Amino acid sequence: MISLRTCRKTMWRSIVWTTKSWYAISMKNGVNIDPGRRRFLKQLGVLTLAATFWTACKQTARRWVARFSGAPATLGHRLWVRDFPAVTREEQVRFLIIGGGISGLTTAMALDKKGIQDFLLLDMDEQPGGNSRSGSNEHTAFPLGAHYLPIPNREDEALIQFLRYHGIVEKLDEQGNPVYQERALCAAPQARLYIRGKWQEGLIPQYGVTAENHAQIQSFFQKMEDFKARRGADGKYLFDIPLRKCSDDASFQELDQLSMAEWMQQQGFSAPELLEHVRYCCLDDYGVGLEQVSAWAGIHYFAARKSHQDNVLTWPEGNGYLANLLAGHLKGRGRTQHLAYEVTPGASEVEVKVFDEAKNESVLIRAEKVVLATPQYVNKYLLPKANIQPEAFHYAPWLVATLVLREMPAGSGLPLCWDNVIHGAKGLGYINAQHQSYALQHAKQVITYYCAFDGPDALTLRRELYTRDEAYWQEFVLFDLRQAHPNINNWLESMTIQRWGHGMISPVKGFLSGSALRTARESMHPRIILAHTDLAGMSLFEEAFHQGISAADKCHDLH
Numbered sequence: 030m031i032s033l034r035t036c037r038k039t040m041w042r043s044i045v046w047t048t049k050s051w052y053a054i055s056m057k058n059g060v061n062i063d064p065g066r067r068r069f070l071k072q073l074g075v076l077t078l079a080a081t082f083w084t085a086c087k088q089t090a091r092r093w094v095a096r097f098s099g100a101p102a103t104l105g106h107r108l109w110v111r112d113f114p115a116v117t118r119e120e121q122v123r124f125l126i127i128g129g130g131i132s133g134l135t136t137a138m139a140l141d142k143k144g145i146q147d148f149l150l151l152d153m154d155e156q157p158g159g160n161s162r163s164g165s166n167e168h169t170a171f172p173l174g175a176h177y178l179p180i181p182n183r184e185d186e187a188l189i190q191f192l193r194y195h196g197i198v199e200k201l202d203e204q205g206n207p208v209y210q211e212r213a214l215c216a217a218p219q220a221r222l223y224i225r226g227k228w229q230e231g232l233i234p235q236y237g238v239t240a241e242n243h244a245q246i247q248s249f250f251q252k253m254e255d256f257k258a259r260r261g262a263d264g265k266y267l268f269d270i271p272l273r274k275c276s277d278d279a280s281f282q283e284l285d286q287l288s289m290a291e292w293m294q295q296q297g298f299s300a301p302e303l304l305e306h307v308r309y310c311c312l313d314d315y316g317v318g319l320e321q322v323s324a325w326a327g328i329h330y331f332a333a334r335k336s337h338q339d340n341v342l343t344w345p346e347g348n349g350y351l352a353n354l355l356a357g358h359l360k361g362r363g364r365t366q367h368l369a370y371e372v373t374p375g376a377s378e379v380e381v382k383v384f385d386e387a388k389n390e391s392v393l394i395r396a397e398k399v400v401l402a403t404p405q406y407v408n409k410y411l412l413p414k415a416n417i418q419p420e421a422f423h424y425a426p427w428l429v430a431t432l433v434l435r436e437m438p439a440g441s442g443l444p445l446c447w448d449n450v451i452h453g454a455k456g457l458g459y460i461n462a463q464h465q466s467y468a469l470q471h472a473k474q475v476i477t478y479y480c481a482f483d484g485p486d487a488l489t490l491r492r493e494l495y496t497r498d499e500a501y502w503q504e505f506v507l508f509d510l511r512q513a514h515p516n517i518n519n520w521l522e523s524m525t526i527q528r529w530g531h532g533m534i535s536p537v538k539g540f541l542s543g544s545a546l547r548t549a550r551e552s553m554h555p556r557i558i559l560a561h562t563d564l565a566g567m568s569l570f571e572e573a574f575h576q577g578i579s580a581a582d583k584c585h586d587l588h
């Protein structure tokens with residue numbers, strides 16, 4: 030990275046050099062110029078040159094302002110190398126929760142609510158929250174991963190109770206519908222789509238769409254409304270959240286065996302704008318596009334949420350806000366930079382070896398029960414003898430970039446919204462991190478760009494994500510955004526890039542109804558309780574939350 034300071038130094042050297050050289054050349058050529066005029070011309074020439082160089086320097090400096098955020102992935106990678114120091118200390122706790130993402134934090138919150146005090150939560154990162162962690166700069170907080178929670182279904186009592194406890198649900202109205210805190214509801218204008226050179230309102234393509242394609246879009250959404258209400262032979266909704274509430278009607282199997290692309294084709298949906306919109310939605314929730322995602326999961330995106338309130342709950346730090354509320358229940362019973370690396374269940378207790386990164390020491394923790402709130406690819410290393418098949422789990426890599434801009438470049442059509450999507454772009458557009466702020470003016474504009482890397486070979490995509498440098502990813506992000514903001518380079522001051530190698534579990538075709546997921550959900554040992562969105566098959570806040578609630582119930586049952 031070339032810093033502005035280096036540029037300034039180089040410019041100064043260049044001015045001195047240019048002055049000397051110009052003088053030397055004019056003397057050598059015997060040019061006879063009046064000394065006063067000559068001095069003036071000399072200064073003019075030098076200043077012009079310096080100004081050009083300075084502009085070039087500024088552009089260069091602006092071109093190289095990205096940095097990777099968070100701790101390097103090396104601590105997690107030590108699980109493979111297993112180069113930990115020998116255990117020097119022992120500890121005892123009743124319940125040990127490994128993993129401080131939403132699933133683990135919810136387990137802790139629910140234990141706390143049950144009055145169970147004797148537990149400890151460990152996370153390998155510097156901050157709890159997992160994929161829902163957040164960051165901040167001098168201008169605002171911003172999400173590093175998950176950024177919103179759609180309005181929950183009113184039947185989701187546990188989640189609504191949690192939101193109510195923290196004031197996000199203020200009360201229930203006469204019909205029993207939650208009334209949400211105004212500052213948590215995404216303020217208008219919520220979303221815009223850049224299509225055919227213009228920002229239109231809302232994400233469903235309208236601008237320049239032919240009447241025929243428009244009719245297809247309407248027919249698609251009518252079908253989704255029908256799916257919302259449809260129930261299986263067992264009386265349960267076909268599509269619901271959490272997933273375990275869904276009907277296991279035969280149509281579940283059938284739809285899961287198809288890809289969303291195949292289903293769309295079968296239904297005669299071919300309008301390019303519709304296909305692109307559905308691709309965007311699947312990437313947004315599952316990290317994979319139409320060709321890979323199961324049709325059941327694709328429809329779930331549109332049909333599982335029953336609220337008529339078409340809005341989301343969001344904060345400047347995204348779901349980091351919710352993660353922090355959950356972490357408040359730890360009350361000193363959480364430790365970060367603690368990597369669990371070996372779990373040995375026994376007849377009367379579980380032994381867990383943990384590496385404390387800050388102290389560079391290994392500790393043995395004995396627990397009555399262990400909650401593994403960790404993904405399957407990690408569990409494989411923790412319990413090498415267990416029947417865990419992480420290769421059957423598709424994890425989508427993600428890149429999230431937070432850009433500080435001197436100003437938001439203007440464009441044709443609707444002005445900046447919370448969610449800003451570019452039709453047909455590689456990424457999923459960007460969120461305005463300051464949208465929920467009450468400040469009337471901001472010194473700088475902060476936006477968060479998202480990109481999920483879809484493709485069958487996630488390993489290669491993941492490798493690329495980690496091996497390419499900051500400059501490469503900065504240009505990647507700017508290239509994508511230039512489609513809607515051609516001069517965005519000129520406005521960029523800094524960029525923070527968060528890489529999620531195993532961003533989220535993807536419900537690819539056949540996965541939700543397949544044997545690998547079924548096996549993973551089975552109890553591997555009476556003293557080990559599993560809680561992670563991997564086991565839901567979809568990486569959503571609600572799923573993580575319910576993984577945690579049921580893990581705490583299991584601890585309680587066994588208590």
Ligand SMILES: Cc1cc2nc3c(=O)[nH]c(=O)nc-3n(C[C@H](O)[C@H](O)[C@H](O)COP(=O)(O)OP(=O)(O)OC[C@H]3O[C@@H](n4cnc5c(N)ncnc54)[C@H](O)[C@@H]3O)c2cc1C
Nearest residue numbers: 128130131132153159160174175176177369532562569570
């Ligand atoms: C870019 C991105 C955007 C997203 N956007 C949204 C969104 O807007 N809304 C939404 O609902 N969902 C979103 N998600 C999904 C989000 O991942 C889930 O909502 C949820 O946060 C998953 O929580 P979890 O606890 O199941 O898993 P994780 O977040 O994976 O948590 C696992 C935790 O375990 C820790 N850990 C792993 N191994 C060890 C070990 N050996 N020892 C100790 N600790 C360990 C990790 O550090 C991590 O904190 C997004 C995901 C990504 C990647």
